Amino acid sequence: MSAALLEIENLTKSFGGVHAIRNCTFAIPEGQVVGLIGPNGAGKSTVVDLVSGFGRPDSGSVRFAGEPIIGKRPDVISRLGLIRTFQTPREWRNLTVMDNVLLARRRFANESLWRSLTRARRIRREEEADRAAVRAILERFQLAELRNELALRLSGGQKRLLEFARIAAAEARLIILDEPMGGVNPVLGARIGEAVGQFAGEGRSVIVVEHNLPFIERTCHQVVVMDLGEVIAQGPFSSLRDNPRVVDAYLGMDQSHG
């Protein structure tokens, strides 16, 4: 197994008197796809928020590529190479599909107010290379023809694809997908699974928070199971089937969903 890219240790957070997560500890190895599953209210989204800087834990530590990141702002963590999504695709609605993905390309140096005013032509030249790269990415997600549409005009499924196009453009080291299969049909689901596999193939680590267990089984090397704010099991998906705690907390419940 390769070295851990993300190490979460004893992470604890409560809202009011409710423990959202308690002594949460697990690690994400470099280049692996890890599923994070558990019933509603298990604390999965809280873990994602704390790791990506959208919340502060009461105690515990998170290291990304060896660097402690607790207390850092979301944008700082993002610039270190950690990109997260949200449960709904948060596209920039009144920007074009092209602009959405160009923004995810993250050429921060060109976004300075002064440079934007004084180096406009040079920036536009430099941006041509990015536009070409973005066009190729959009092609991959079948959005190329829609690239001059405002993002708000896309269908729900296309918005999911746009989210994946943004992630592909961002070239992150760690990608956290918060319920990527929410409201997604089987055809699109297959394409999303493909994209996750591709990210892993490029050497990126991926965390998938998801209720769709067949999807988890298909795409993830490992699974972390949470319940009531605690990690109750961890390992390859096949090893969890027989774990009575897991079956009790989650898997058993899923049978009714078919």
Next chain:
Amino acid sequence: MYWVSVFTEAAIFAILALGLDVVWGWGGDFDLAFYGYLAIGSYMTFVLSIGKPTPPVEYIIGWHLPVLIAILIAVVVVVGVAAVVGAIALRNLRGIYFAVTTLGAVSALYLLVENYTPLFDGYNGVYGLINPGQTALNLTYNGYRIVFMVLVFVLLFGCYLLVQRLSRSPFGRMVRSVREDERAAAAYGRQIFFTKYRAYLFGAALAGLTGGLFAIFISAFNPSAWTPAELLLIYAAILAGGRGNPRGVILGVFVVYIGFIELTRYLPSPASRPDFGPALRQVLIGLMIILVLRFRPEGIFRERPGLDTGLAPAGRPRQARVQVLTTREGQAADDGGPG
């Protein structure tokens, strides 16, 4: 000469609107302190260029600088004040909370200027900046006003080019992404506060410049010249012209300003009710805002995204969209979207 004055004033307000549009149109922050920045810019231009006050008039500084340098310093002062207001209001406050905070800031400023006479002579205000440079340029009074109008239009054109360039730049794109979805912008590495803050200060700088030009234009400035209600006209103009589109904003100011000010002048104004005309004007502006929001919320010119003209075929915006994949969620989102 009357029309020279009307067009000069409209052009000055167009510069103000360009600045406000960066804050509101691109950044999405409904700033009610903005007119205060024009006022500070104006006051500072006066006290830096008209010399020592003669009692009982009193105001601060009282230097005798050339007016263009005075305007430059005024812009710096305005940006300084905006830096304080923005640092407080933009950090965590959004929407109505931001608006109320900026309204509080401008109200405090207003009361301070009105009641603390050593600052800018209270209710009486400052005056005496009459056609600076007229003798040096060897112009008649009317000639000077025309030259000034041309200067204002040149400045407006310069500001337009500047704002337009910024609008299409990566900076403009970043500011808009923060307006559209802050959390997503942060997740992709954008500093929310700093992004908004820079847009705010850029807008305030244009307001400061406007204040300086306004000082030359009306040659006297007192609190009655900048009631917060004036700002409503600018917002209405941006809305009608096209929020987020610099060309639309300028057109909006000319249409609304000249349209409303001029057309309502010919309305009957009974002697017993001299405030009838101005009051009716406010009503008409309100009516226009409602009609624009109902029938063309994007304004005359919509915000225009830069289009990508690559090799692969690409549809123009608003063309019939290609429905590849549809989900229940997608339909729900479409139902909620603006028509």
